């Protein structure tokens with residue numbers, strides 16, 4: 001046997017063993033545990049239509065000692081790289097970081113839970129979830145049964161990461177498209193890693209599962225009773241947060257100690273106990289730390305301010321760091337006796353404690369001792385003019401504001417007793433503190449915002465984890481036929497361009513229009529930070545079911561895997577397509593038939609880059625807010641110029657549909673209004689029935705008219721037959737179509753890209 | 769040589785090719801008049817920025833009217849333009865129009881050929897600067913020109929950072945006057 005063939009067989013045997021290929025729950029597809037080259041043709045096919053669009057943040061490359069190299073225009077670096085390849089390289093690096101952050105989190109949780117429960121601990125997501133891990137099933141081909149199986153998924157994910165990162169080295173990849181393909185691969189695996197992390201947490205910590213109406217929990221710093229000892233959790237990983245709650249419960253301290261969280265650990269801990277509070281999203285982190293309300297801060301990982309130890313010390317808050325990702329140069333107290341830790345912390349020592357139980361006990365005991373000795377006062381409106389007395393309107397603060405806010409003018413007004421402009425700044429502030437740091441006259445700008453922040457509280461539904469199989473069974477047909485106009489996934493961080501309330505506005509607009517609205521992370525919090533006239537938030541007004549008009553908090557960042565997982569489950573449960581090692585077929589199904597669209601309105605992190613890129617490989621388009629142009633790369637089509645030919649899977653013939661659906665895989669828009677119009681359009685799919693298309697066009701036209709004043713000028717591209725025209729707009733649409741010389745478009749029974757590019761997948765695989 | 773920093777520091781240039789700063793409205797007007805197929809792209813800040821009691825978008829309309837320059841209305845600016853009695857030639861969003869502009873073979877918003885001068889007015893400066901980066905690197909066939917009161921390093925031609933809005937208003941008024949004048 002030739003060496004290559006032998007090698008291939010050896011790998012096949014290894015894969016078969018890992019995924020227990022002999023278990024015949026589904027036939028094994030063409031790409032179980034794919035390596036970088038295995039889905040490359042799928043990526044290239046996607047990028048034929050959705051070409052990478054680059055907006056370089058930096059014209060130079062500073063990666064190796066040949067450089068700095070100027071790559072402007074058609075120049076190449078000393079190693080030979082050009083500007084596009086360098087952008088793609090940075091994108092891959094970002095995706096590797098993002099995936100590693102989720103993967104590191106998943107590994108840590110898994111390690112902790114395996115120590116606690118053992119490798120054979122069963123995965124059980126309740127009586128409503130049987131397709132427990134659509135990503136692991138689809139990508140690996142494994143049906144995970146135990147925590148040990150989740151380890152196998154992580155082993156595979158990590159093995160791929162080393163190859164991807166090695167390609168970033170100087171003198172490796174020389175093609176932007178190939179770097180993109182690797183970014184798509186790594187980002188696909190990001191969703192596997194997120195799924196591992198969240199499944200482990202659900203089964204290991206006993207989070208709610210197989211239930212839609214999870215409890216409504218309190219949000220806002222006003223919900224923290226500052227007369228009580230307060231522990232603030234910052235980050236994403238619940239490994240220490242859970243033992244803190246356990247310690248409090250075991251010692252009967254539920255009414256004596258407050259536990260609040262910022263960012264995703266808040267979402268995690270409120271899944272564990274509805275007595276915990278969500279202080280707010282990432283953008284409120286520094287603000288809340290500086291109030292000094294927290295007696296103890298416990299950090300874990302990701303999106304924590306890197307100067308948190310300095311900030312905590314400034315306000316006399318004790319600090320415990322708990323993970324190897326973020327140690328802040330602190331002394332390791334993990335092996336010390338808890339009494340000694342508590343004593344040193346009360347003497348002002350900040351500590352690093354890797355033992356979750358010890359960290360939990362120390363946090364609670366220190367909070368109890370420290371709280372009575374601390375003062376917790378907010379700046380009042382009356383104090384503001386005096387605090388601003390040295391201000392001279394130099395506008396240094398405005399110039400460094402990453403959200404381009406007119407901070408100096410707001411301080412000028414505040415100095416004169418008018419706090420309205422400062423309130424407006426606060427509502428758009430992303431919480432970086434740069435304004436105050438830059439002020440040459442040491443005006444405590446950030447602190448002054450305490451006077452305008454208010455202490456309003458809101459209700460947020462606790463994260464619910466995976467969508468239930470029975471829900472998918474109910475909505476599968478309406479989604480694929482188009483009669484539920486789409487799944488709108490509002491995810492990601494709080495680097496919002498305008499008021500934080502825009503997220504609630506967007507979510508509600510789509511909920512009212514009977515889309516299914518799913519949210520995660522800081523966006524899930526932001527959506528709850530607006531009340532109607534009756535004082536109700538969106539979570540109190542709309543049902544929590546995965547159904548038309550539902551508004552669902554899925555959970556933290558790692559719960560994003562359940563959103564993409566829901567799209568996979570539609571293919572599997574509704575369309576009965578096998579998931580197992582069958583990535584191309586599932587992604588192709590979603591791209592052509594599942595009307596889903598993501599929105600990351602305030603994405604800032606590398607995790608957001610890999611989450612979005614993972615959605616893209618799976619055929620889910622994503623809309624980003626204006627800051628995200630700094631991610632450097634989008635995947636865009638040009639609707640009139642590009643070729644929209646697909647295969648008709650049943651007829652086995654190529655059909656030029658002339659229909660740009662979905663138009664882009666990832667794009668940036670400037671305003672909330674444009675975002676809504678774009679999202680409605682990006683839910684259109686070639687598979688829509690006439691009735692479904694009518695409904696989708698009703699919303700696209702309605703939103704376009706509302707915000708842009710006219711019928712869409714690409715409307716003719718989305719009307720295939722007269723029966724697609726929404727009854728409500730019939731007359732004007734007919735008149736428009738006549739004016740532009742519209743003609744009927746070819747009919748299609750089963751749209752697919754399979755068969756339009758080189759692939760081992762036979763066209764029969766898409767027919768279910 | 770001292771380096772000009774953009775007003776918003778997030779837009780600081782990390783590169784070697786920076787915009788030519790022009791403060792003389794007649795020089796700007798000259799460049800616009802010399803262009804064969806100019807295009808004016810309007811962004812969402814043109815709806816929220818007021819200058820001399822008028823919305824910024826109204827200056828955009830006046831500029832466009834002088835030489836019948838086609839408008840691409842990005843974000844949700846189209847609605848306001850229609851209220852002002854102006855039908856924009858296109859309503860691509862910002863990234864979409866950039867994606868077309870970087871193709872030299874594109875037919876342009878009037879189907880007469882790609883544009884050779886693209887003017888930008890009323891964008892968030894960070895999004896604007898990123899967009900101009902795309903055109904700087906990938907569209908050597910056209911020049912870009914910014915009309916906002918901020919220095920944009922990635923443009924071909926940019927204004928400097930105007931400290932006072934009065935200076936900016938004066939510039940735009942002069943630009944309009946110069947564009948209207950018959951002299952080249």
Ligand code: SF4
Nearest residue numbers: 392394395397408439
């Ligand atoms: S930096 Fe300080 S002095 Fe300058 S405008 Fe801002 S608050 Fe006023």
Ligand code: SF4
Nearest residue numbers: 401429430432433435
């Ligand atoms: S803290 Fe807020 S207002 Fe200050 S610079 Fe940062 S984003 Fe701007």
